[in-house]
Amino acid sequence: MTQPRHTDDLPVEYGLLDSGELQRRIADRKRQLGRDLCLLAHHYQNDSVVQFADFVGDSLKLSQQAAATDAKFIVFCGVHFMAESADILSGPGQRVVLPNLRAGCAMADMADPDDVAAALDEVRSAGGGRVVPITYVNSTAAAKALTARAGGACCTSSNVANVFRWALSPEGGAADKIFAIPDQHLGLNTAIALGYCADDGVLYDPAQGRGGLTNEALARAKFILWKGHCHVHQVFTPADVAAARAADPGVFVIVHPECPRAVVAAADAAGSTEQIIAAVAAGKPGSRWAIGTESNLVARLARRHADRKVSLLSHSPALCWQMARIDLPHLLWSLDALATGEPVNVVTVPDDLAREARVALQRMIDIRPAEAASPEQARGTTKITKHTKSTKQKGK
Numbered sequence: 001m002t003q004p005r006h007t008d009d010l011p012v013e014y015g016l017l018d019s020g021e022l023q024r025r026i027a028d029r030k031r032q033l034g035r036d037l038c039l040l041a042h043h044y045q046n047d048s049v050v051q052f053a054d055f056v057g058d059s060l061k062l063s064q065q066a067a068a069t070d071a072k073f074i075v076f077c078g079v080h081f082m083a084e085s086a087d088i089l090s091g092p093g094q095r096v097v098l099p100n101l102r103a104g105c106a107m108a109d110m111a112d113p114d115d116v117a118a119a120l121d122e123v124r125s126a127g128g129g130r131v132v133p134i135t136y137v138n139s140t141a142a143a144k145a146l147t148a149r150a151g152g153a154c155c156t157s158s159n160v161a162n163v164f165r166w167a168l169s170p171e172g173g174a175a176d177k178i179f180a181i182p183d184q185h186l187g188l189n190t191a192i193a194l195g196y197c198a199d200d201g202v203l204y205d206p207a208q209g210r211g212g213l214t215n216e217a218l219a220r221a222k223f224i225l226w227k228g229h230c231h232v233h234q235v236f237t238p239a240d241v242a243a244a245r246a247a248d249p250g251v252f253v254i255v256h257p258e259c260p261r262a263v264v265a266a267a268d269a270a271g272s273t274e275q276i277i278a279a280v281a282a283g284k285p286g287s288r289w290a291i292g293t294e295s296n297l298v299a300r301l302a303r304r305h306a307d308r309k310v311s312l313l314s315h316s317p318a319l320c321w322q323m324a325r326i327d328l329p330h331l332l333w334s335l336d337a338l339a340t341g342e343p344v345n346v347v348t349v350p351d352d353l354a355r356e357a358r359v360a361l362q363r364m365i366d367i368r369p370a371e372a373a374s375p376e377q378a379r380g381t382t383k384i385t386k387h388t389k390s391t392k393q394k395g396k
């Protein structure tokens with residue numbers, strides 16, 4: 001096999017194929033590649049892509065799947081940080097392909113690794129005890145490596161409460177304070193779910209010297225929240241929650257913890273992607289749900305549970321335009337390239353970076369996520385449980 005071509009220039013002929021032809025050819029390539037191929041898709045992908053997935057999951061499940069598969073090629077229908085995590089966790093002979101290299105994550109890009117390194121120095125020099133970074137998987141491999149070096153761990157929205165507890169426990173991270181990177185909302189919502197109050201947190205703005213904070217504020221804070229956000233979850237407002245309740249007083253409002261604090265506070269429950277899916281599945285026929293998360297997922301849940309009323313919390317769509325860059329033309333192009341032995345859009349994390357980032361990811365994977373969203377879990381009553389399965393080590 002020749003060296004992969006790193007290009008995001010979709011050959012023009014793929015853009016000319018109609019949807020039926022694209023689907024037929026993708027199905028053929030999947031059959032041809034057989035067990036050499038594992039096709040992973042995030043829940044936020046649209047159905048045209050999801051129909052071809054061997055596994056559909058949230059960030060945590062897909063990381064675990066990438067670590068578990070023996071397939072030669074992992075085609076990741078998600079965004080760049082997910083493909084990086086898959087490369088870090090997969091084995092030495094495996095290759096990870098992101099069908100469109102321009103499918104990044106706006107939130108991950110808000111935490112430039114150099115800025116994170118400088119911020120960690122500043123926060124430490126302000127005093128107030130041991131600072132442990134907890135970095136959402138929605139971050140670059142370099143940010144994850146920095147996290148590991150600083151004694152921290154990664155988290156996803158499924159296991160964040162458990163990871164925060166680990167960080168604050170003397171036998172875990174032994175933190176006096178957590179630096180939550182890069183999602184301010186996930187950080188604050190989790191701190192409050194664990195019983196802290198909003199005043200225990202401060203917002204660190206990387207565009208300002210010392211984050212725009214005084215040494216005293218940094219030293220006093222229990223949670224330092226990086227000023228990043230996911231644009232998809234900023235669509236939802238407390239007024240949407242009030243409107244959903246006014247329209248149907250019996251509706252159950254459940255939102256993703258990437259939503260602003262005021263939205264989570266107004267909702268009945270907050271939960272990760274998998275927790276929202278599990279909550280709706282556990283609901284009774286006839287139950288009504290207003291859901292504050294990505295539109296493709298909510299529409300899929302509505303179709304899957306036709307005996308319940310499932311709607312998006314907002315009237316405006318909540319779509320991730322980065323995920324949408326993975327479409328059928330790019331998927332077919334990637335599969336054609338694999339089948340002809342000339343892979344395109346391979347994501348490779350340099351070995352030294354991968355080794356360090358893996359430490360932060362492995363700590364996360366060793367903590368089992370909560371099973372379902374509930375007000376109890378939103379209050380942080382889930383347990384830390386060790387996950388027994390170990391991951392493969394790539395390279396060296």
Ligand code: 13P
Pocket residue numbers: 057058059060138156157158230258272273274
């Ligand atoms: P989870 O997959 O961890 O729920 O995160 C949602 C998200 O924003 C993915 O990019």
Ligand code: SF4
Pocket residue numbers: 044079104105106107108138230231232320321322323
């Ligand atoms: Fe990033 Fe938000 Fe898109 Fe997830 S949904 S990939 S966090 S921009």
